[in-house]
Amino acid sequence: MAAFFSRELAAYAHTFPRAIFLLSTAGSICSIFLLRAVIAVLFKPHPLLLKAVIIGDIGEGRRIIKHLHRRGGIRFRILKTMASSEIDELASVVLLKHIHEVFVTDPAINLDKFWAQIYYARKEKPHAFNVKIMIDTRKASGTVGLHSLEDYPLITIPSFPLNRFESFCKRAFDVCFSIFALIITFPVMLLTALAVRLDSPGPIFYKQRRVGLYGKDFDVIKFRSMRMGSESTNGPVVSTSDDPRISKFGKFIRHFGLDELPQFFLVLIGEMAVVGPRPERPFFVDEYFEFQGRRLSVKPGVTGLAAVNSRYYLRLVDKVTYDYYYLDNYSLILDIKIVFQTIWVLLFKENQKKPIGVESEQFESEHCEKRREE
Structure with a gap:
């Protein structure tokens, strides 16, 4: 049967006009080019x-x-x-x-x-x-x-200071480090919670409204280190190392940064980052222009350059200086360096006294003088 069909096809090929075959091939090729031209005209990308x-x-x-x-x-x-x-x-x-x-x-x-x-x-x-x-x-x-x-x-x-790859790397680092930190410090957090409960009457955790990414408010969580009702008289004030409102055990957990450990849960859910500008209270953000703008273009951090260099002794202008330096020079290596410096500072108290790479006096004269004159 195969031989029969082969002979029939061969006979038909001799009778099929070659001109029609050539014209069909040429027409197909022209149709392809014409179709491409039409598509290019119809779907030509317009300037943004x-x-x-x-x-x-x-x-x-x-x-x-x-x-x-x-x-x-x-x-x-x-x-x-x-x-x-x-x-x-x-x-x-x-x-x-x-x-x-x-x-x-x-x-x-x-x-x-x-x-x-x-x-x-x-x-x-x-x-x-x-x-x-x-x-x-x-x-x-x-x-x-x-x-x-x-x-x-x-x-x-740009609308966000980090590109997509940097944002992905930073988020991956935040999640991995937070899980590691929570596992390592879980026994410490249990003992701290018990000690806070026994030290002074009141809840174990302290929740406070802070300003986060793009000015959105969120609740920051800490182990309570102050006595109950500390702000009922004077209202919100900047905390210092010798703040009389701090309880006895509160001084200890602040000394080693143990009060900040619950914030790693906030890092896991995406409210905070491991490293970044420290979150400020809405009162201070509304009061001072320096706490607004670029500073709120990244997630607030559990630690940061300001915390590494001096935790309770910085002026407003020094805090902003460190935060702007961090935004201007961000890298994953810088985040890792700040984490290790934070551990070193908490254990050995070797606080640096000057901003890294920029003088606070220069920043103050350029960014804060006009506002004070007004």
Whole structure:
């Protein structure tokens, strides 16, 4: 039977016109190219159009936007131009007009007010917009996106200071270290809970409202180290090492940082990180611009540079100096280094006295003087 069909096909092949075969092949090839051309036209990617606001010199802002378009094909639609004196309206403009990019072309802008507005806007719309600040390179410090666009020195502050890979690595480190720390310190926490209960009347744990990522409030948990009703008279005040409100056993657990151990549970559920700026109370965040803005663009930490260098002796400006240095120089290696330094400080009290890499006096003069004059 196979031989029969082979002879029939061979006979039919001789009668099939070769011209039709050639035309069919050519038509198929042309159809493929035509189909590709149609798809390319219908699904051609259009340039990304982002909404922008310019603060300061409008001409400089437009020139920066043109350079960005030439380099990356990104188009911006300028929805609002603002003078530096109108900075108090920035948050409402960003939220109402759904702004993607904020361009600041005035290097002399009041940074305290600016970051306060960014803080309020990101509290409502995290990850929604980026910030590009035109700066004087002679005064620039840190490594936060400092680059040059043609002749324009810029600092780019993304909606989140860590990229996706860094965020993944930091979260993986937080989870692994927290599990390890909770397993190792579980017997210590049981003994601490018993001692707190016997030392003074009141609950074992102390819950307090703190400000976390993007200004969202959460409850921080500690072993109680103060007597009950300590703030009923004077209200919220900054704690010190010789605070009279601290109980006898409270001094001991604070001395070795045992009161902070329950916070590793908060790290596991994602409210905190192992390393980061220490969480502040809403009262202080609302009172001081320095505790807002970039400081709230990362999760608060169980420990941080400020805790490593001096736990209860730092001024406000020193705390912010350490936190900004951490944000400017973040790496997983830095996190690991801070963890080991924290253990060393708790055991041997070898506290460093000066900020790493930046002078607090310089930070105070540049970032806090304007606010005090107001």
